[in-house]
Amino acid sequence: MAIVINRLEGLSVQTGIGVGVRVMKKNWLLFLEWIQKNIVYLLPIVTVGLIILLIFSFVVPKKVIDTYKTNTTEEENDKEYLIPLTETDTISYHMNTGTRPMMGIHIGLAKNGNTFTNGTIICNIYADESKENESEHIAYSNPISVNSYSLNQGEDVQYIYIPFQNYEQVKGDICIVFNFRPDGEPKEAYPGILANGREIKDAFTQVNEKRISGNIKTMYIYTHNTYPLVYDLRILVVLFIAACMTLSYHKSRRFVHEK
């Protein structure tokens, strides 16, 4: 750097820039000298700072959201269809989230050309203790998450996102139950949920407690923690520790490296 500045100075010696370059060079050399003089303190301080940052990065992770397109497309010979969701209907979707809590769900919703002002989709989640192929009742009394989606928003047909309240509890075998609450809408105005004939592992759909072939179209939303800086910080920490190992703390030998 000093060489470059020297040259710049040489090139521009007859111009006003020359003065600026000389000042810049002087400041730069002073700065380098200051670093060299204080390196025995600076390097350990930087290392400790990096260690603190590393610990902080571990303790405060970044929460991100992931979308899993579980069932959004149709195979050959399969067709998308609409399951009507009237006031008296119940569509339930049984699935397993594994050990991770589920943050929300995207479902394909159609308003059947109606314009709603008050209607609401109710989406309650229950811990599912029923077994596949068994049509026993789930205890619909104690939902672990109560959610709703107002139909006065969005397009006629679109994937809507329903975030789950109390989502930390939504894990393992769950049953997501969809109902329609008209809230004064005319009887003939009701929405529908998009479905197709696709079978999904560890999941099935029931309409009015009868299992259908295929499933509703969904995307699962999960959340998890990421640690974006941890990799860089732990490498930098080790790198600076290695550099610290070359410092001389004997006053008489401190500048021996420079010579």
Add this chain to the structure above:
Amino acid sequence: MKNRLCKLPLWIKMIVVVVLSFGIAYFVEMMFFDAKRADETIELQAFPLAEQNAYSKTTQEDILEPLTQNEQNSVEINRENAKILAELNGTIYEEEKDDTLVEKDGKMYRKKINTIFTVTLPQASYVRKIHLQYRDMEEAGSYQLQGILDGAKVFEGDDGIISEKIDVSVVTLNKCIDEIIYSYKSTEAPVIENMQLTVVNIAATNWLRVLFMAISIILGAILLMAKMIFDKKPELVFAIFSLTLGSLLILCVGTNQIGFDEYAHATRAYEISFGSTIQTTESAMRMKANNLPIFHNTEERHLVEEYEEINNDFSWANITTQSRFITYSDRSYLPIAFFIKIGRALHMPFAWNMMFGKLGNLLAYTLLSYLAIKYAKSGKGIIAMLALMPNALFAAAGFTYDSIVNGFLLLAVVLTTNLMLEEEKKITWIQVLLVLGAYVAGSTAKPIYIVMALMLVFFSQKRFENKVQTWGFRAAIVALIGIMMYTIFFPPVSTSANYELVGNIAYAGDKRNQGTSVIGQLQYILGNPLAFTKLLLSSMFGNLLAYTTGMQKLFNYGYLGELSGVTTVIAEVILVSACLFAPKEERPVIAVKYKVLNIIMIFGMSALIWTSMYVSYTPVGSTTIEGVQARYFMPLFLPFCYCLFHKRWNCRLTTVVYRKILIGTFGFYNLYAIYTLALKQLNF
């Protein structure tokens, strides 16, 4: 007069050389390539293939075309990956049916219709090019073309493809013929009314050829005349050779995908260039899917670039988002991404923007190698030669992170060797930060190379202040290696992408190859340690022997092709001789201890590379190791050379001549490779 010329400033001399070179090149182009021949009786004539007469006949037959091994592997891998994806997504796997695919006795065939057109020319004529046009075609079809003269076959072209994206394919003949046999294979019967064959004999100046000739003359002039810069600034000579040859290669290749998995690298760099909101145009989408049309001559190139430009409309681009944070493994793409971003800001056409991105990679590689040569205490000629190796230059002029890996590791090895040469001096903090920084930066994309940093552990205690610092330094190096190696199996969760796959070793294994499983392969190795050791050693030494004898070709330009085995042997002889008989100023003689350690490191690294490919890329229990390529060993060449230098034999060559031989050898190799593999194959 001679004295007056000598007194001219260097920059004026350079301009004169450049202008003269272009003048000579243009003259040669005009005189030898564009001149009309006496036997060109046809200038331009179209033959609509629907017309059935005495001059044009058509026949059709059903055939079963066997799939190539690559195509068959691709079908099987796609099936296996679909199964894994279904399992991951929790869906039930259903095999996608392809009615045109026939499986017989373990082999796969594609049902096709072969339409053969026989066109008789009005009279025998020299034919430069034939344009095969198929308007409004729906899917690509393959073809083969034969040229006949007096009943004898005088030309047989390779299998070509007419892409549905550009509707035309052009074949370069440069033969005198009187009949053309054109067989077109497609899964559906072609619409013959839309097909046409045109004989074209219109000469046009090939500017890339002119550029190639001019660059050859300029580099030749530098080799012959520029004594001073070879002596004082060999790094500058390297930079001139690297930038001119690399840029020429970039220009010749255009948007053709010619590197291993180049589309994947290009896609990642393209995505990074956008920051958080990615706008993927149709052209970029096709690049991502490795589905852009490819060209084989200037006419096709023009059509391909036109197609790419039409489909590079951002007004209907696909919009997706990504994390702003660039994960460690993607940082090697930053030079490419930065230049793509600049190109986009300058409203460059798609093809030029992609080439500009490659230029970013080339500049980064050239800069790193320049620094390595500049700061090497000795042996600059060898370093420049290795940095100009055809494989290295090819990587630098393409979409890949290999150039960053090679560049940083070259710098790291040079800085390590500098430390080895200063045995009496203490190691400074800035040296540690620079050398370790170079190792880390070179290993982020391929963490396995961090093992090379283990050499630093063997510096003696007198290089440090005391015992505690010595062992502390060693422990830090080992920890660094451990941290980076750990990421091979358990990558850090930096972003949301592939969360399920990250750290889930059950899914680890290269998805480009069928039957891979990291856990399965490790279990196999642990269960059969002797068999694996035998396989590893036989693979390593078998390959070493094959490369040494030239049976296996070392120098290649990816899918474009390779230089013959003779060039490998010549280069090896020159390289070894250059190390054994180097002039005094070009001898970085390191202590015997470090030579032995270098040999052990090279052996260990080679074993690691082979083992890693066995674990991640080879099907479980296989009796061969797949996927190992010569380019993986490039960072090890320089440490190997350092083992050969000694003080005993003296060389009578001056440093300047010595450097000219070394840089000139690989300069010539690259020129030859660019001409035969890139210019002639793609731009004639």
